[in-house]
Amino acid sequence: MLKQERQEYILHQLNLHNKVLCADLSSKMGVSDDTVRRDLQELSQEDKLIKVHGGALSKSFHTAFDREMVYNIENKNIIAKKAAALVQNGMYILTSGGTSILEFAKSLDQQLNATFFTCSLNAAIEFAHHPSIEVVMIGDKIAKESMLATGASAVQAIESIQADLCIMGINSMDTQFGLSENDWEVVQIKKAMIKASKKTVCIGISEKLNSQQKIKVANLDEIDILITELDPNDPLLAPYKQHGIIIY
Amino acid sequence: MLKQERQEYILHQLNLHNKVLCADLSSKMGVSDDTVRRDLQELSQEDKLIKVHGGALSKSFHTAFDREMVYNIENKNIIAKKAAALVQNGMYILTSGGTSILEFAKSLDQQLNATFFTCSLNAAIEFAHHPSIEVVMIGDKIAKESMLATGASAVQAIESIQADLCIMGINSMDTQFGLSENDWEVVQIKKAMIKASKKTVCIGISEKLNSQQKIKVANLDEIDILITELDPNDPLLAPYKQHGIIIY
């Protein structure tokens, strides 16, 4: 077994189990403990994993959080305020989940009277804190990573709604591929939401722009409005403007 | 189990329960008391927790000290553990919301494989933190005070379920009036849940016993099991036992 091969295998196992044991690896790969140790040491130096006595732990599980998180909250706040301005009394609004949406929920005018539909547990809670708006949770099996209700029943429920606005946090957007996601179930939900709304608003920090993921949610022509933290005239947004999307 | 893994597990448990017992940890993780003690000592030196006799306390919790709170949380923990013991692999379980249910969710065995249905946003989130159980959120209009989905659609959804167990936090219970609540919408949900389950388990601190509220949820004969923080032989529970309810 080649060195590269081994190291890829180690990282693969680490993604699967979040932990690997030196002894396991050496017997599985048919090499000596020392070799495994050296592999782990290298990978650790490359910052790919965390080496511990007896094996290694996945890095993603341990850290991975709250570095740029803090930085982005400011931007998300700018976005949230712009989005909140679009909401008017009496509207029926579908929303996805995600941190941008949570900020949006916090930014809503306290006098606002509107009805929000969402599949996201966290978003539902945030909306429910608001004094006057109505919140409808769309239920189904919960996808744990995203805390989103997904499945046929949720899609059906969404299909039975005629909303004025769909406010959607974006993961990836691109002039070629449009709006895309990595999770098939979530994609089904988002597609249904867009279909069920008169207008679709995408919100997200500009980092998410010009990137794509595996599964397409919608073409750009299905998107009506795009909100980022940038100035509407920022050149980064020009290509989207050319596709007929209104930028705020 | 690796050392770092153990320590992360300890901190995780501490976030969940605000308190851990040496003995609990050693049996859960399959290591000796001494090892756990040494782990706690290290974590304590790193300022990650506060070590006390018999276990450790969460740092954040210790600062905000509230006698009443602590007292009730301890009781709710006792209740939660008893309730968790009733759940077996493969079961379909309906649950209501409330703090007792949240504690119950935290106390579930990490290896458990079961499916939980709930109308409570908070409960759904808590269940979804569990590594292996399935969570189904039953959606509808959110009642803000209780963060519960209520309404005809939710009731219908519940009616289409055949659950093994219904675990219900109680607000008021009484030998005369049975189980009662103040919110009409919530009552509809709870009634539907009891009807949809083979067995109904009521959980709640003993304070809630021998009190009644405006609207009846169920007669005592519809309740199979009652769990409080008290010893099953406590005289306070005797009248309920006489009504054929099993006490844990």
Next chain:
DNA sequence: TTCGCATTTGCGGTTTTTTGCATAATTTGT
């Protein structure tokens, strides 16, 4: 292919870390 060179790998011996146990000391609750 074959040769030479750099890298990689395995092994023996040593050091360090970790863990569990026994016993003594301490704390807790009654």
Next chain:
DNA sequence: ACAAATTATGCAAAAAACCGCAAATGCGAA
């Protein structure tokens, strides 16, 4: 104050990591 439970301490065995070296392997060039 006493009995039970919890903790500290010292110690020994096992596991893992480290070190240096020689053999093996991979790789590029002749």
